[in-house]
Amino acid sequence: EAQVTQNPRYLITVTGKKLTVTCSQNMNHEYMSWYRQDPGLGLRQIYYSMNVEVTDKGDVPEGYKVSRKEKRNFPLILESPSPNQTSLYFCASSHGTVGDQPQHFGDGTRLSIL
Amino acid sequence: GNSVTQMEGPVTLSEEAFLTINCTYTATGYPSLFWYVQYPGEGLQLLLKATKADDKGSNKGFEATYRKETTSFHLEKGSVQVSDSAVYFCALSDQGSGNTGKLIFGQGTTLQVKP
Numbered sequence: 001e002a003q004v005t006q007n008p009r010y011l012i013t014v015t016g017k018k019l020t021v022t023c024s025q026n027m028n029h030e031y032m033s034w035y036r037q038d039p040g041l042g043l044r045q046i047y048y049s050m051n052v053e054v055t056d057k058g059d060v061p062e063g064y065k066v067s068r069k070e071k072r073n074f075p076l077i078l079e080s081p082s083p084n085q086t087s088l089y090f091c092a093s094s095h096g097t098v099g100d101q102p103q104h105f106g107d108g109t110r111l112s113i114l
Numbered sequence: 115g116n117s118v119t120q121m122e123g124p125v126t127l128s129e130e131a132f133l134t135i136n137c138t139y140t141a142t143g144y145p146s147l148f149w150y151v152q153y154p155g156e157g158l159q160l161l162l163k164a165t166k167a168d169d170k171g172s173n174k175g176f177e178a179t180y181r182k183e184t185t186s187f188h189l190e191k192g193s194v195q196v197s198d199s200a201v202y203f204c205a206l207s208d209q210g211s212g213n214t215g216k217l218i219f220g221q222g223t224t225l226q227v228k229p
């Protein structure tokens with residue numbers, strides 16, 4: 001089954017404790033991306049990757065890091081989490097970056113930073 | 115910059131009622147337009163899309179027409195069901211930033227359908 005898998009689904013942690021949210025896709029997609037969803041703001045892009053070893057900032061990259069060492073994986077790293085990073089996070093993937101390609105989303109990771 | 119504006123929710127309807135969720139956009143160039151649906155506890159799923167002016171996207175009884183003259187992409191369904199209860203997001207492909215593949219989302223509209 002074609003899917004984007006995120007882990008963990010839920011996490012409560014404390015300020016400053018490094019954490020990683022994993023994302024894996026099994027569709028051989030070149031393009032992967034991270035979004036955060038906040039009430040009243042919709043989804044905003046954090047980082048994206050066009051292909052292996054190619055990453056770039058989205059609209060709200062501050063406080064986040066990513067890496068793309070393998071095509072299928074695109075982890076999101078919070079080196080020193082803060083309460084304003086409490087949010088619902090989604091990983092997405094698609095073939096290429098052509099504008100009409102639909103993106104496939106994971107089920108989301110809900111992070112609470114205390 | 116490019117942006118998407120959706121009507122405020124929540125929208126509450128009775129089963130079999132007609133649905134319209136308004137979406138307008140601001141964009142340079144010719145973006146593709148999408149509606150995504152998010153069911154409780156799940157990620158976003160593509161509902162329908164349109165890639166050029168006057169295109170009509172349709173799926174599962176939902177329709178939306180790409181109106182360039184009014185910069186709109188309103189979502190409609192003739193007869194909603196309880197199972198349509200979800201959050202609906204209008205989005206456009208942000209071609210103004212060098213084809214990065216980024217989607218610009220509206221804030222989402224919650225639909226609740228009562229039996």
